[in-house]
């Protein structure tokens with residue numbers, strides 16, 4: 001893979017660029033596997049980063065994403081609008097239309113979005129909107145605006161992706177449970193994995209899924225959630241052992257409502273940048289049978305993003 005650059009923009013201090021030359025995973029992905037959470041950044045010279053962004057990344061282009069897809073053995077991608085592009089979805093949509101049908105997307109929109117714009121995004125392959133509640137990433141959007149958007153996009157059969165921190169779930173519960181669509185939680189609602197997997201905080205998240213069959217979860221981002229590692233670097237094929245009980249619990253209880261994604265190019269990691277090949281090798285530790293792996297990587301994402309083929 002080519003090296004990361006940042007054209008016209010200055011990266012946030014301490015920014016870690018994505019890992020070049022990832023390992024070949026030891027785990028062979030099932031045929032038709034979907035990387036259901038990844039991003040494109042710019043390139044900034046072509047698709048400028050949003051003025052209201054909270055970080056400036058290195059560029060991570062569609063060509064670089066698709067090279068990674070092919071190397072790791074994924075068949076398709078779901079490209080999630082990154083907050084550094086705000087509600088300007090051009091980079092993500094451009095990646096979709098140049099994917100040869102192998103990518104679908106999740107957008108960020110404002111109340112002012114027109115039906116014609118939603119239809120154009122649908123035609124390009126967008127199938128959801130993302131609502132972000134992580135305070136370091138976005139400014140606050142009133143819940144009535146978000147509910148209005150959710151009600152509108154439901155007409156296109158889209159779903160809502162939510163990103164929040166575990167401590168904020170009680171306050172957001174009423175809003176989340178009132179959403180009229182399928183709801184997909186990013187990165188298991190960011191559990192604090194130094195707390196017990198059977199403790200009250202993670203139990204609340206499991207209750208959220210148990211009580212609401214429209215709620216799905218991405219069991220992604222061990223590299224972001226891990227406290228004790230070991231890191232997916234230097235040939236380590238048993239990485240992030242502290243996150244595995246959390247992800248495995250979700251996969252075992254809700255096998256038909258889980259998704260997995262690389263999260264490439266891994267925005268805002270401060271500690272290390274994982275080798276994406278070694279990150280793929282975490283999958284068989286969280287989905288431990290061939291059937292669970294096929295549900296996680298093929299059946300579930302196909303049902304949500306390519307229902308016409310599933």
Ligand SMILES: O=C(O)c1cc(C(=O)O)oc(=O)c1
Nearest residue numbers: 081082083084137263267268
């Ligand atoms: O935790 C994060 O920093 C992060 C950021 C973004 C984004 O900026 O869109 O997306 C993610 O999935 C995770």
